Amino acid sequence: MTSKCKSKVCNPPEASSGLQVTPEIVAGCQELILTDEQIQTYMTTFLDNIQRGLKKETHPTAIVKCFPTYVQDLPDGTESGKFLALDLGGSNFRVLLIELDGGNCQMQSKIFVISQDLMVGPGTSLFDFIAQCLAEFSIEHGVAAETLPLGFTFSFPVMQKGLTVGILERWTKGFSCDGVVGNDVAQMLKDAIARRGDVNIDVCAVLNDTTGTLMSCAWKNRNTRIGLIVGTGTNGCYVEKQSEAELFDEPDMGSGNVIINLEWGAFGDDGALDFCRVKYDVDIDKRTINPGKQLHEKMISGMYMGELVRLAAERFTKEGYMFEGKGSEKLFTPDSFETKFVSEIESDPPGTYVNIKKICDGLDLINATEQDFVNLRFLCECISKRAAHLVSAGLIVLMRKIGEKKVAVGIDGTVYKYHPHFHNLMVEKIKQLIEPDYEFELILSEDGSGRGAALVAAVAARVKSKPT
Numbered sequence: 001m002t003s004k005c006k007s008k009v010c011n012p013p014e015a016s017s018g019l020q021v022t023p024e025i026v027a028g029c030q031e032l033i034l035t036d037e038q039i040q041t042y043m044t045t046f047l048d049n050i051q052r053g054l055k056k057e058t059h060p061t062a063i064v065k066c067f068p069t070y071v072q073d074l075p076d077g078t079e080s081g082k083f084l085a086l087d088l089g090g091s092n093f094r095v096l097l098i099e100l101d102g103g104n105c106q107m108q109s110k111i112f113v114i115s116q117d118l119m120v121g122p123g124t125s126l127f128d129f130i131a132q133c134l135a136e137f138s139i140e141h142g143v144a145a146e147t148l149p150l151g152f153t154f155s156f157p158v159m160q161k162g163l164t165v166g167i168l169e170r171w172t173k174g175f176s177c178d179g180v181v182g183n184d185v186a187q188m189l190k191d192a193i194a195r196r197g198d199v200n201i202d203v204c205a206v207l208n209d210t211t212g213t214l215m216s217c218a219w220k221n222r223n224t225r226i227g228l229i230v231g232t233g234t235n236g237c238y239v240e241k242q243s244e245a246e247l248f249d250e251p252d253m254g255s256g257n258v259i260i261n262l263e264w265g266a267f268g269d270d271g272a273l274d275f276c277r278v279k280y281d282v283d284i285d286k287r288t289i290n291p292g293k294q295l296h297e298k299m300i301s302g303m304y305m306g307e308l309v310r311l312a313a314e315r316f317t318k319e320g321y322m323f324e325g326k327g328s329e330k331l332f333t334p335d336s337f338e339t340k341f342v343s344e345i346e347s348d349p350p351g352t353y354v355n356i357k358k359i360c361d362g363l364d365l366i367n368a369t370e371q372d373f374v375n376l377r378f379l380c381e382c383i384s385k386r387a388a389h390l391v392s393a394g395l396i397v398l399m400r401k402i403g404e405k406k407v408a409v410g411i412d413g414t415v416y417k418y419h420p421h422f423h424n425l426m427v428e429k430i431k432q433l434i435e436p437d438y439e440f441e442l443i444l445s446e447d448g449s450g451r452g453a454a455l456v457a458a459v460a461a462r463v464k465s466k467p468t
């Protein structure tokens with residue numbers, strides 16, 4: 001196996017202007033560059049975490065929960081019909097109407113903003129709002145009189161007790177509504193719909209967006225076995241043998257497989273990632289509404305990536321290596337550096353400073369020099385590369401566990417979609433570390449939460465109607 005970065009010290013690329021990253025910043029950022037040894041430690045620990053999540057005996061105390069999803073069959077392309085889908089799991093809430101017809105999929109959708117008050121208010125208010133959006137949408141699209149099957153993409157850690165029963169374990173990604181943890185979110189949705197009484201809906205699947213993403217990709221690519229999200233949060237799922245998934249003790253073996261929702265954002269919550277967490281990770285975590293939780297997610301996903309860069313920039317400014325040692329009030333304000341800035345900065349061709357200049361101006365860093373640009377870009381690269389490498393290491397563990405030599409991974413989420421190098425960084429890292437007889441494809445699987453939800457509902461209907 002070859003490695004482009006064998007030693008701990010990786011030299012940053014030289015800007016075409018000839019400017020190099022300030023040596024003190026290069027030295028200070030070495031802690032963000034994962035060595036092959038650290039990645040090996042990560043992989044061994046992660047596999048152990050998965051095994052603990054899957055086993056009945058160790059599941060209650062497991063950190064990576066490995067919830068069986070009750071989704072056992074992948075689409076075969078023959079699914080058809082009209083479906084509704086709800087997608088709640090991050091910055092926006094969407095209602096979708098999906099029509100599947102063989103290999104075709106037509107989709108209409110509407111986005112609704114979840115206000116900060118709803119995100120942290122009573123659970124019933126949140127579900128009443130969801131039901132209200134669903135009713136409005138159904139009336140607008142002329143389907144309120146039909147009883148359509150609905151797939152509910154609810155992308156938070158849920159313990160499924162069946163395809164239509166999902167008990168919320170805990171909130172993540174900035175949500176913390178009262179009265180939902182420990183309850184069945186499908187039932188809460190049904191109750192809210194019933195309280196209105198103006199629409200009839202058949203809630204026939206609760207799923208996570210990772211499952212939807214896997215299903216959506218599998219609809220087109222029959223080798224799909226893994227779903228991955230790198231958006232507001234991060235999570236993964238994969239197709240496991242039912243015999244390994246001890247919590248999925250259905251008497252009917254069905255296909256013999258089941259999709260496992262890893263909830264890998266929580267990896268490290270027992271300290272398992274402390275060997276590679278840095279001060280910025282610790283500082284970010286302290287300020288969140290769920291300190292000590294979702295530590296893996298906080299090293300990777302869009303909700304935190306920009307802030308990690310800002311914390312690094314703040315440190316090096318205060319140490320006198322950037323922005324004349326002065327910075328600006330905005331630079332020192334938490335969350336002022338958006339994750340999209342990381343993508344924009346890394347999209348500037350090396351040696352050009354168009355986006356970065358605009359971003360620095362916006363942060364009142366009007367006297368930023370070319371040297372500052374080179375340094376800030378390097379911070380972005382270190383943080384985004386670390387995220388891509390962590391996710392890659394996780395995928396390698398899953399590929400080996402699945403054991404099939406040709407695997408497609410369906411991936412969704414704005415960070416993966418819009419970061420200019422995330423995909424390539426992942427491909428490069430996985431190729432470097434996985435055995436050469438594995439063939440893998442990383443496929444952008446858009447709209448898993450919509451089309452995927454419809455597919456879960458449709459496949460369930462197809463399997464149910466199969467003669468026994």
Ligand SMILES: Nc1ncnc2c1ncn2[C@@H]1O[C@H](COP(=O)(O)OP(=O)(O)OP(=O)(O)O)[C@@H](O)[C@H]1O
Pocket residue numbers: 089090091092155209229230231232233234301302303304338339340341343344412413414415418419
């Ligand atoms: N151009 C960009 N590059 C990278 N990240 C971005 C970009 N634009 C927005 N983001 C980040 O992407 C995140 C939103 O991603 P996305 O819409 O995929 O998530 P979500 O659907 O809300 O939640 P999730 O997919 O995690 O369940 C936000 O954290 C935001 O900061």
